[in-house]
Amino acid sequence: MAEDQTINPAIEIDRVVKRYGSFTALNDVSLTIADNEFFTLLGPSGCGKTTLLRCIAGFEDISEGAIRLYGDDIANDPPNKRPVNTVFQQYALFPHMNVQRNVMFGLQRLGYSEMDARGRAREVLDLVQLLPFADRLPAQLSGGQQQRVALARALAPNPKVLLLDEPLSALDLKLRQAVRLELQQLQQDTGITFIFVTHDQEEALTMSDRIAVISDGRVQQVGPARDIYEEPNNKFVADFIGETNLIDVAVTGVSNGMAACTLPGGAAFTCPAAQGAHQGHGHLSVRPERVSLTAPEKALITGHVQRLIYLGTDMHIDVALSDGEMVKARVQNSQSAHIPAQGAQVGLDFEEGAARLLID
Numbered sequence: 001m002a003e004d005q006t007i008n009p010a011i012e013i014d015r016v017v018k019r020y021g022s023f024t025a026l027n028d029v030s031l032t033i034a035d036n037e038f039f040t041l042l043g044p045s046g047c048g049k050t051t052l053l054r055c056i057a058g059f060e061d062i063s064e065g066a067i068r069l070y071g072d073d074i075a076n077d078p079p080n081k082r083p084v085n086t087v088f089q090q091y092a093l094f095p096h097m098n099v100q101r102n103v104m105f106g107l108q109r110l111g112y113s114e115m116d117a118r119g120r121a122r123e124v125l126d127l128v129q130l131l132p133f134a135d136r137l138p139a140q141l142s143g144g145q146q147q148r149v150a151l152a153r154a155l156a157p158n159p160k161v162l163l164l165d166e167p168l169s170a171l172d173l174k175l176r177q178a179v180r181l182e183l184q185q186l187q188q189d190t191g192i193t194f195i196f197v198t199h200d201q202e203e204a205l206t207m208s209d210r211i212a213v214i215s216d217g218r219v220q221q222v223g224p225a226r227d228i229y230e231e232p233n234n235k236f237v238a239d240f241i242g243e244t245n246l247i248d249v250a251v252t253g254v255s256n257g258m259a260a261c262t263l264p265g266g267a268a269f270t271c272p273a274a275q276g277a278h279q280g281h282g283h284l285s286v287r288p289e290r291v292s293l294t295a296p297e298k299a300l301i302t303g304h305v306q307r308l309i310y311l312g313t314d315m316h317i318d319v320a321l322s323d324g325e326m327v328k329a330r331v332q333n334s335q336s337a338h339i340p341a342q343g344a345q346v347g348l349d350f351e352e353g354a355a356r357l358l359i360d
């Protein structure tokens with residue numbers, strides 16, 4: 001889905017600033033989230049993800065800007081009047097109520113009759129495959145099942161938008177991977193717009209239609225997983241999503257989205273450039289799996305093997321250049337003919353499309 005105004009917007013975050021005293025937690029954030037989208041806010045701890053979610057939910061006031069839900073400015077709507085519901089990191093269930101009662105509770109507070117609340121609770125419990133557990137107490141469920149009760153509870157009033165604040169962080173890795181798939185399926189089945197917060201890049205890459213990468217209260221880049229991974233704009237995004245080499249280069253010119261550079265050792269190289277990249281000193285991002293090892297006399301860059309790390313399917317190879325800079329390569333162990341010995345002189349090669357000149 002493209003980042004533009006032609007999509008049917010569920011949520012428009014328009015130049016939002018959030019200050020706590022003199023500290024700016026959100027700095028001029030603008031995002032348009034489409035109806036029926038699985039949208040993820042990704043960034044390191046403290047970058048402002050939860051703050052943004054709390055502003056959408058109405059638990060925090062914004063200092064500047066506007067938030068619109070389906071075209072309506074929601075600044076004056078209290079949390080319970082917004083067509084939004086939240087699943088928190090700590091999905092506190094009532095321990096003395098069974099699963100069905102936990103889901104019914106919020107509905108009855110919204111004015112549902114006992115009978116309607118029961119009917120709707122059973123519908124959503126069926127959706128998250130927990131109907132057989134309706135009579136159990138939370139303590140009689142696994143962590144993943146409790147998490148699904150929390151989801152059912154949040155889905156029950158049929159919100160237009162579901163906000164999920166690191167809902168998988170309490171689960172172990174295997175369970176997290178399974179619940180990821182379930183969540184994605186649930187989003188598709190219900191058609192509800194999901195805004196999912198995580199600091200886990202793998203989680204973001206596997207589930208989202210689009211991702212906003214955030215650091216220091218600012219949106220760094222927005223796009224589908226593949227764009228963010230393969231066409232990062234700046235050093236932060238390239239480094240935060242996956243692993244990358246940031247190779248020092250001299251940029252002799254940029255035009256039509258392509259940059260002419262001089263690599264360490266003096267070879268000339270042309271590659272795509274991020275918007276805003278310019279002449280001078282710069283960094284090329286090249287993913288380790290896109291670096292191939294060849295004979296030194298034919299290569300773009302030369303160096304010697306400093307370290308080999310065996311990672312099961314792959315071998316991670318650190319190559320030291322003559323100026324001390326380190327370039328990482330990743331080679332499949334099944335291609336063992338291409339794995340050099342420690343200390344060997346090697347050449348490093350990568351294709352034009354595997355490299356990208358970034359802005360700092």
Ligand SMILES: Nc1ncnc2c1ncn2[C@@H]1O[C@H](COP(=O)(O)OP(=O)(O)OP(=O)(O)O)[C@@H](O)[C@H]1O
Pocket residue numbers: 020023025043044045046047048049050051052199
């Ligand atoms: N009530 C508050 N008063 C002052 N500062 C706050 C308040 N709430 C959050 N902050 C600060 O705002 C920044 C963003 O916090 P936020 O909780 O949004 O981060 P986050 O990206 O969700 O992090 P995490 O992944 O650790 O939950 C942090 O530096 C935090 O200390």
